[in-house]
Amino acid sequence: MxxxxxxxxxxxxxxxxxxxxxxxxxxxxxxxxxxxxxxxxxxxxxxxxxxxxxxxxxxxxxxxxxxxxxxxxxxxxxxxxxxxxxxxxxxxxxxxxxxxxxxxxxxxxxxLPDVRVLRKEYCSYKIRILENQDFQNLYTSEWSNALCGDRRELDVLGVGAYEDERLIGLAACSADCDKMWQIGVDVLPEFRRQGVASTLTGHLAWEILRRGKVPFYCCAWSNIKSARNAIRSGFRPAWxxxxxxxxxxxxxxxx
Incomplete structure (x- = not known):
């Protein structure tokens, strides 16, 4: 695409x-x-x-x-x-x-992703692809940006980062419409500033594109951390x- x-x-x-x-x-x-x-x-x-x-x-x-x-x-x-x-x-x-x-x-x-710069980066943690059935025990405050408890059926795909078997970061997407899936991401506080969020966001964006859907990312203008993650992951302001x-x-x- x-x-x-x-x-x-x-x-x-x-x-x-x-x-x-x-x-x-x-x-x-x-x-x-x-x-x-x-x-x-x-x-x-x-x-x-x-x-x-x-x-x-x-x-x-x-x-x-x-x-x-x-x-x-x-x-x-x-x-x-x-x-x-x-x-x-x-x-x-x-x-x-x-x-x-x-x-x-x-x-x-x-x-929206810029496919000229969007790439799969790697961090020092194991990366796993997750699907809807893997989210059932993750609707907690730690993952409230990545997942939406009110619309669980729309949470269709995710990428998790693990230290041993502990989930330390999660990017997931909701099928908000037929052709576009929205990405949200959370990283546990003690694992931030290590490139985990951008690694997960970039990986998930590519997984979404592989499925023929358009990934999109949303944040408030004042959420500098989130906007920086979008840019670092290969996304660019669109609307x-x-x-x-x-x-x-x-x-x-x-x-």
Whole structure:
């Protein structure tokens, strides 16, 4: 799979999630579409959404509830693309949605593998390929980034690092949609800074590609450790997303 094919598949999935066309992400002008339920969307998305902004760098595609079209259009046309995803401009969007009892909630950067630099590195620990049945006893706090207890059936593949028979690091992926699997990784504190995370992430990315799927990686902009691991493993920034959710949902997350 080439980088161009990987990017095309990612844009096609983003188009499903946002209810737009893949080519909308490469236009120079912004695009507003209406959010709707899609059976082939990423499985953790709760569609339709009041406001979901997506940018691959050249413009913003805003997937919105019809009643919020004017509000969002005013916002994305007023500020440059990159500033629409950060403060202080972001306060304008948040304040505008507050009257509807909605708030800016999720903000994240997404990475795709660069097959020109993606490679299998090795660390000083044994590496094993794991599948869904191997995860059953691993839904604990140590592996909460690699695995998702709420969607266990989607955790399809992993790569573990072992000291003797002790699991000390785990990268695993969830089948969030038909063509793309999302990678998460955890390493026990005493084994960090030894190249374990990048070794596991790179190995898992190749295993995913071997199965004909596109691996992707997500983290917050402020999660420097995670972003560095993505880069070190051969991933590169591809797109960003911002999602508005009900105030009650946001407040629950802040408890």
């Amino acid at each position: 080439t980088n161009e094919e990987i990017l095309r598949i990612a844009m096609e999935q983003s188009a499903v999630d946002a209810n737009c066309l893949a080519e909308d992400f490469v236009k120079t002008e912004n695009k507003i579409v209406y959010s709707k339920e899609r059976p082939d969307a990423r499985r953790y998305l709760e569609l339709p959404l009041a406001c979901h902004l997506v940018s691959y760098g050249t413009n913003i595609v805003a997937s919105v509830g019809k009643e919020y079209e004017g509000l969002v259009r005013h916002y994305i046309e007023k500020y440059p693309v990159e500033h629409c995803f950060e403060t202080p401009n972001l306060y304008v969007l948040n304040d505008a949605f507050a009257k509807y009892d909605l708030r800016v909630c999720f903000m994240a950067e997404y990475f 960003v997303e911002l999602t508005v959710k009900p105030t009650a949902f946001v407040e629950k997350m802040n408890l």
